[in-house]
Amino acid sequence: MPNPTAAMLVIGNEILSGRTRDANMHHLAGEFTKRGIDLAEVRIVSDESAAIVEALTALKDRYDIVVTSGGIGPTHDDITADCVAEAMGVSIDVRDDARAILAEHYERTGKELNDARLRMARIPDGATLIENPVSAAPGFSIGNVHVMAGVPQVFQAMVASVLPTLTGGAPLLSQSIRVERGEGDIAGPLRELAEEFPDLSFGSYPFHENGIYGAHVVVRGSDGARVDAAVTQLAETFAE
Structure with a gap:
């Protein structure tokens, strides 16, 4: 529900x-x-x-x-x-x-x-x-x-x-990972990941610090195991 x-x-x-x-x-x-x-x-x-x-x-x-x-x-x-x-x-x-x-x-x-x-x-x-x-x-x-x-x-x-x-539901869980690549570089893999995990939401929040461009990618969902799996796969993808 x-x-x-x-x-x-x-x-x-x-x-x-x-x-x-x-x-x-x-x-x-x-x-x-x-x-x-x-x-x-x-x-x-x-x-x-x-x-x-x-x-x-x-x-x-x-x-x-x-x-x-x-x-x-x-x-x-x-x-x-x-x-x-x-x-x-x-x-x-x-x-x-x-x-x-x-x-x-x-x-x-x-x-x-x-x-x-x-x-x-x-x-x-x-x-x-x-x-x-x-x-x-x-x-x-x-x-x-x-x-x-x-x-x-x-x-x-x-x-x-x-x-x-108030009657609530499943609390929303979130995890984030720092990726030191521009959003243009991570958009494609992130889209594929979002398609693989349609029950989760993925947000990309860019930063520029000390000459480094990157993004904090946040994964949100109500199933902790699914969030963990997506974050693990995300980390492996951008570690390559």
Whole structure:
């Protein structure tokens, strides 16, 4: 049985403008790989309602799992929750359990639960909350969509909360070998190897170091013995 497929939707003008470097995709890809979930697509969209709804609608219908990152804070441009509600066809409002979490957190920290902060308690109907042990404000899951914060520390905590609820498959294993030949020289043998091992994927990543041209060839697959066999054959091929 093939592994579940997943997509990630990164939301935020700060990512598209280059002001903020996204670290969440890298973290999610690593966690999903270990879980046996294939992250097949990542999209980045601006803080624009139509763009978020359009992307989310397409992704949730195509993949088993969708994770969003960003846009669930207290400011006016944090519109992800509303967009998710629209895409899922449900209403949204402040929910008592989310409000209680925020009220307890801000009472403990000596801050006011004002209208802006209360925006983070607006949850689409039918969603379940995602725990946020870092800053309290919850994410939420609805259908196959999991809505998380953009702040990396909070995002990672939310991923840890959600992972146990997801059904994974066979973890993806990988090995790499350094080949000190140009890609033009290794392309032919690598193609033949890929045809011999159709259940594996082969990636070639070129480098230029101290006047030496070469490539790191990475072999990936869910069967460790097959990966080992391919890497052994790869090493023998390029040792000649």
